[in-house]
Amino acid sequence: MIAAVPSATLLGVDGRPVAVEVHVSNGLPGFTVVGLPDAACRESRDRVRAALLSSGLPWPLRRVTVNLAPSGVRKGGAGLDLPIAIALLVAAEEVRPERVAGRAFVGELGLDGSIRRVPGMVPLVDAIDATEVVVSPTCAAEAALVGRHEVRVASTLRGLVDALNGEAPWESPPAAPPAIPACPPELADVRGQPLGRWALEVAAAGGHHLLLTGPPGSGKTLLARRLSGLLPTLDRCQALETTRIHSAAGVELPADGLVEVPPLRAPHHGASSVSLIGGGTAWMRPGEISLAHNGVLFLDEMGEFSAAVLDALRQPLEDGVVRVCRARSSLTFPARFLLVGAMNPCPCGEGGVPGSCRCTDAARSRYGRRLSGPLLDRFDLRVPIARPDVGQLLGGPSGEPTVSVAERVAVVRALAAERGVRSNADLSPRRLDQVAPLAPAAKRVLEWRLRTGALSGRGLHRVHRVARTVADLDGGPSVIGEEHVCAALELRAERTALDVA
Amino acid sequence: MTSPVDLQEGRLPEWAYSAALAGLAYMTWDRLTAVLAEADPAEAWRRVCAGRAGAAWARAASSTSVEQVADAHRRAGVRVTRRGEPGYPSLLAEDHEAPPVVFSIGSLEALDRPRVGMVGTRRTTGYGRDVARELGRDLAQAGVAVVSGLAAGIDGASHEGALAALGGPPVAVVGSGLDVVYPGHHKGLWRQVTETGLILSEAPLGARPEPWRFPARNRIIAALSQVLVVVESHAAGGSFHTVRAAAERGVSVMAVPGPVRSPASAGTNRLLCEGCAPVCEAADVLVALSLETSGSTPRADRRPAPSPEDAPVLEAVGWEATSTEQVLVRTGLTPSRLAVALTHLEADGWVRNLGGWWERAAP
Numbered sequence: 001m002i003a004a005v006p007s008a009t010l011l012g013v014d015g016r017p018v019a020v021e022v023h024v025s026n027g028l029p030g031f032t033v034v035g036l037p038d039a040a041c042r043e044s045r046d047r048v049r050a051a052l053l054s055s056g057l058p059w060p061l062r063r064v065t066v067n068l069a070p071s072g073v074r075k076g077g078a079g080l081d082l083p084i085a086i087a088l089l090v091a092a093e094e095v096r097p098e099r100v101a102g103r104a105f106v107g108e109l110g111l112d113g114s115i116r117r118v119p120g121m122v123p124l125v126d127a128i129d130a131t132e133v134v135v136s137p138t139c140a141a142e143a144a145l146v147g148r149h150e151v152r153v154a155s156t157l158r159g160l161v162d163a164l165n166g167e168a169p170w171e172s173p174p175a176a177p178p179a180i181p182a183c184p185p186e187l188a189d190v191r192g193q194p195l196g197r198w199a200l201e202v203a204a205a206g207g208h209h210l211l212l213t214g215p216p217g218s219g220k221t222l223l224a225r226r227l228s229g230l231l232p233t234l235d236r237c238q239a240l241e242t243t244r245i246h247s248a249a250g251v252e253l254p255a256d257g258l259v260e261v262p263p264l265r266a267p268h269h270g271a272s273s274v275s276l277i278g279g280g281t282a283w284m285r286p287g288e289i290s291l292a293h294n295g296v297l298f299l300d301e302m303g304e305f306s307a308a309v310l311d312a313l314r315q316p317l318e319d320g321v322v323r324v325c326r327a328r329s330s331l332t333f334p335a336r337f338l339l340v341g342a343m344n345p346c347p348c349g350e351g352g353v354p355g356s357c358r359c360t361d362a363a364r365s366r367y368g369r370r371l372s373g374p375l376l377d378r379f380d381l382r383v384p385i386a387r388p389d390v391g392q393l394l395g396g397p398s399g400e401p402t403v404s405v406a407e408r409v410a411v412v413r414a415l416a417a418e419r420g421v422r423s424n425a426d427l428s429p430r431r432l433d434q435v436a437p438l439a440p441a442a443k444r445v446l447e448w449r450l451r452t453g454a455l456s457g458r459g460l461h462r463v464h465r466v467a468r469t470v471a472d473l474d475g476g477p478s479v480i481g482e483e484h485v486c487a488a489l490e491l492r493a494e495r496t497a498l499d500v501a
Numbered sequence: 502m503t504s505p506v507d508l509q510e511g512r513l514p515e516w517a518y519s520a521a522l523a524g525l526a527y528m529t530w531d532r533l534t535a536v537l538a539e540a541d542p543a544e545a546w547r548r549v550c551a552g553r554a555g556a557a558w559a560r561a562a563s564s565t566s567v568e569q570v571a572d573a574h575r576r577a578g579v580r581v582t583r584r585g586e587p588g589y590p591s592l593l594a595e596d597h598e599a600p601p602v603v604f605s606i607g608s609l610e611a612l613d614r615p616r617v618g619m620v621g622t623r624r625t626t627g628y629g630r631d632v633a634r635e636l637g638r639d640l641a642q643a644g645v646a647v648v649s650g651l652a653a654g655i656d657g658a659s660h661e662g663a664l665a666a667l668g669g670p671p672v673a674v675v676g677s678g679l680d681v682v683y684p685g686h687h688k689g690l691w692r693q694v695t696e697t698g699l700i701l702s703e704a705p706l707g708a709r710p711e712p713w714r715f716p717a718r719n720r721i722i723a724a725l726s727q728v729l730v731v732v733e734s735h736a737a738g739g740s741f742h743t744v745r746a747a748a749e750r751g752v753s754v755m756a757v758p759g760p761v762r763s764p765a766s767a768g769t770n771r772l773l774c775e776g777c778a779p780v781c782e783a784a785d786v787l788v789a790l791s792l793e794t795s796g797s798t799p800r801a802d803r804r805p806a807p808s809p810e811d812a813p814v815l816e817a818v819g820w821e822a823t824s825t826e827q828v829l830v831r832t833g834l835t836p837s838r839l840a841v842a843l844t845h846l847e848a849d850g851w852v853r854n855l856g857g858w859w860e861r862a863a864p
Binding site: 192193194195196198213345356357358361383384385386388389392445448470474482483484486487489490493 | 623624653684763764765824825826827829830836837838839840841843844848854856857858
């Protein structure tokens with residue numbers, strides 16, 4: 001007997017449809033899986049056998065061949081356990097073929113016959129071309145996000161077989177747990193730091209990458225962690241993109257399955273290049289930059305990251321996608337994120353205040369070189385953060401709350417959308433001249449800075465874009481005034497604290 | 502200095518052996534004095550080669566070619582003089598810690614002028630640099646030879662000022678060999694000092710700037726100075742080596758006052774507490790040197806007065822480094838408005854930006 005059941009396997013952040021074919025014939029009893037299965041996939045033989053026996057279902061003492069078509073694509077993970085078991089039952093005539101027609105199955109089997117969740121449910125279900133999908137109840141919400149299939153749930157193999165045979169009703173999907181409103185860190189908690197708060201607002205409004213430098217304890221991390229709360233919530237399309245990536249990487253999803261709040265990823269500075277960019281040998285996993293897609297990538301203690309890892313960020317920062325190539329496959333991961341870096345101005349950390357650093361010149365210049373010029377250039381905003389005054393920490397009024405800042409950010413983002421870009425940071429130089437003409441006074445300031453060498457030609461466009469954002473926050477005048485350009489220059493300290501001897 | 506005739510006769514000049522001896526590892530001035538006290542340089546070199554001064558130096562000496570040392574110094578035009586020889590700076594000859602061998606380029610006549618040592622921290626603030634540059638300029642204009650160490654920070658700024666004045670020639674005492682520019686970014690300054698003034702060292706060509714050489718170098722700066730000015734120094738900075746050496750030699754020490762909260766001025770303010778005379782302008786130093794101070798007129802402030810909008814911002818920026826945040830809090834302006842004011846003030850030379858920190862600038 002032969003039977004085929006549709007399912008899917010994961011490759012990077014995309015699902016690939018797989019047809020699970022099982023052939024049961026006379027011959028020496030045996031069980032073979034062909035069609036480029038990986039180790040987890042080949043081990044399904046033992047899980048399927050134990051699950052069938054514990055569920056009181058027969059294990060055919062005949063020759064069983066499982067083919068995972070198309071045979072040329074590598075299959076990984078345990079998600080094919082359930083389709084193999086079902087196809088086997090159909091081939092062994094325990095379930096009638098018409099009962100599984102139009103149904104796809106995704107799930108891992110426990111030895112006791114329970115059906116478990118597998119990572120990447122969103123892209124897997126998206127790849128399946130069937131009217132119904134059967135999954136574990138724990139990932140029903142995730143599977144339902146795609147919206148093209150009817151999602152059936154089954155918690156055990158026995159229950160599933162009975163439902164397929166019409167001997168028991170289908171389980172009803174679990175009620176979605178009440179959505180716990182995500183509460184990102186509140187901006188009002190930050191006392192003082194007027195410049196830092198403003199830089200955060202500009203970064204969120206214009207999508208400008210932000211580098212905070214300052215001594216330890218000045219509040220860089222506190223500020224940076226509050227950036228994702230200022231960004232507008234993701235629209236349906238962006239949310240699905242981000243959810244697919246998070247799902248594929250096995251990151252825990254919110255209760256209703258959809259990632260609507262811009263994610264904040266903060267990898268430790270020991271991160272390897274592959275963990276940040278994505279890749280791996282057997283299973284191509286999206287890296288931290290892809291997990292931060294449509295959100296914020298926060299690199300704390302940026303000076304401690306290895307230089308090679310940081311330089312690997314340059315291409316994705318420019319393109320918004322990262323193409324990971326390995327001998328066996330090459331994949332494109334989406335990676336459009338807002339980069340926020342925080343670092344000390346020098347190894348001793350006190351270099352910000354002129355004359356108080358204890359480092360040797362050599363140590364300072366070594367530290368300054370950790371960030372390559374091209375990478376440093378991609379930060380539109382480079383803001384020195386000073387320790388707040390004691391008076392402000394204890395007695396100062398608490399700052400503006402996240403909500404009111406987020407409102408202004410949303411207005412600026414809407415203006416950018418009218419210009420046909422996601423954010424002002426994406427404006428091309430030509431478009432910039434159209435949508436952000438400079439007032440004569442603004443031109444004079446830029447000329448002076450260029451002449452004195454305080455501004456490089458490369459930095460000019462970036463300052464221009466930031467000036468557009470500052471003007472948008474200032475009520476959106478069409479002509480960029482002197483104050484907007486001055487503010488943009490102030491936020492992009494070309495002479496960073498790192499350079500001051 | 503010996504003529505090349507010696508070489509043609511196949512015999513190496515005595516100074517070549519002095520230079521070779523000074524180039525051995527960890528050859529401090531007192532060790533070299535001891536080595537040269539027993540015999541003349543050629544004989545001392547033979548004794549070292551024979552292992553009379555230890556196996557390590559014997560090994561090092563056997564791999565050193567005195568011919569090459571002599572050749573290098575002759576080509577670079579470096580004067581090598583032993584204590585007691587003609588051409589050795591007479592100011593050093595009487596010193597109780599006199600360097601046994603001195604390497605120099607430039608005119609020794611620079612030392613006949615009034616001499617003021619200027620020292621200070623390498624980790625300066627904008628204030629320290631400015632004051633050092635101004636003092637160097639005004640002193641040189643008054644015909645004083647500014648003696649300093651060509652190190653980063655105050656040393657370099659003092660000589661920059663002295664060179665700008667085209668007055669008294671600069672005198673530099675360096676810790677490394679005269680061809681080893683340290684720090685590297687002082688290459689241009691180093692060359693200008695060599696061309697217009699006098700540069701001295703205890704170390705032969707090629708000597709690395711090892712840390713132990715600098716405290717030793719400082720005693721020579723003290724010995725060459727009539728007055729020592731400390732411009733900016735941390736609480737336990739290297740300038741105190743020079744201050745101590747100056748005190749031992751009876752050279753009067755003066756200090757430039759700084760903001761009491763600036764760590765870079767902690768050392769100089771301490772010196773003032775202990776009774777050093779303060780330096781507020783070059784005239785204070787010239788008075789200490791008993792020189793006339795005529796001709797020094799206060800400079801006119803040519804900067805345009807800040808506009809009424811910008812004036813409060815200038816008030817909020819302190820004479821010590823003030824962060825942008827502090828200025829924001831003090832003025833209560835919006836960040837954009839503040840940025841405009843600071844840009845105007847910077848363009849007109851009222852304030853200076855130090856990577857996110859602001860300082861008022863003197864005219």
